[in-house]
Amino acid sequence: MSTFINFTLKQEYDRLIAAGDKLSEIDKLIDWKPFRPILESMYINRTDKGGRPENDVVMMFKMLVLQQWHGLSDPELERQCIDRISFRKFLGFPKRIPDDTTVWSFRERIAKLGLEEQIWGELQRQIDCRGLEIKKGMIQDATFIVAEPGHANQEKMRGDEAKTRRSRDGNWSKKGGKSYFGYKLHTIIDKENELIRRFKTTVASVHDSQVDLSKKGEVVYRDKGYFGVEAKGFAATMQRAVRGKPLNIKQIMRNDRISVQRMPCERVYAVTKGVFKAGKVMVTTVKRVNLKMMVTAFCFNLHQMRTLKRKGVMA
Secondary structure, eight states: OOHHHHHHHHHHHHHHHHHOOHHHHHHTTSOSTTHHHHHHTTOOOOSTTTTOOSSOHHHHHHHHHHHHHHTOOHHHHHHHHHHOHHHHHHTTOOSSOOOHHHHHHHHHHHHHHTTHHHHHHHHHHHHHHTTOOOOSOEEEEEEEEEEOOTTOOTTOOOOTTOOSSSOSSOEEEEETTEEEEEEEEEEEEETTTOOEEEEEEEETTSOGGGOOOOOTTOEEEEOGGGTTOOOSSEEEEOOOOBTTBOOOHHHHHHHHHHHHHHTHHHHHHHHHHHTSOOSEEOOOSHHHHHHHHHHHHHHHHHHHHHHHHHTTSOO
16 A cells, blocks of 8 residues: 555544544454454465465454444445445455455355354453453343244244245244244343353244353343243342242342343343344344354444443453
């Protein structure tokens, strides 16, 4: 890149900094370098004739972060990365912006090889190193991630024969008299810092109580949907009245106390769905949705870490 172009870009970016650049703030919250070996492991053959990527893998992953942060399609992500100086700065001013097909292939490769767990593990390691370890209780909950059902009925999954964008793996579930088609995101957050620490993606019909994200020694606050199911940690689960046995005043008061402790989880889903537009998906399989949810949770944690830094909780 020429000196003149560098000078021009710097001038334009300085104007943006004066107005405020959120992407610049989140870029500094974590060290992106340790993600490189995880992502480069997807390309075993390093020869010119093999599967070596043409684009920097960290830049490609940061494009996925940008995509989820702004709720962009693949073609729109490509356009915005070309057009917006804040995007280009976040990506390190690359000489060439990958096209939408390259982005799709990169995302597919991560999902196919199941690298979400390693990527997520590295993020959690860095969170702990910033002094944000789990110290108090945990809060577990789940939320529906809806998909386009097409003509799917409530008894049958679409399966491998589905050739369209409509969900192949998603199925139906009902809650509060309302039907949902698609998937479910299960999360557990730490009560003190309100960061997502673990997650799991399932089809919509999997009951909340079938997924336990707690660990031994943790106090885990849960709503009535988990009533009657043990947890690996110490379960602080709201109680539910059963036939012939209404809740007594002590149980009602206990539920009220737990409900107050659980409140932060509502904000997590409000942000992931409202800000990061993750409440509805167009991808077709559990693997693809799980990757999308991992990037969403990644974005939420960056969003929350930025808040903690501004509050002086994190250095």
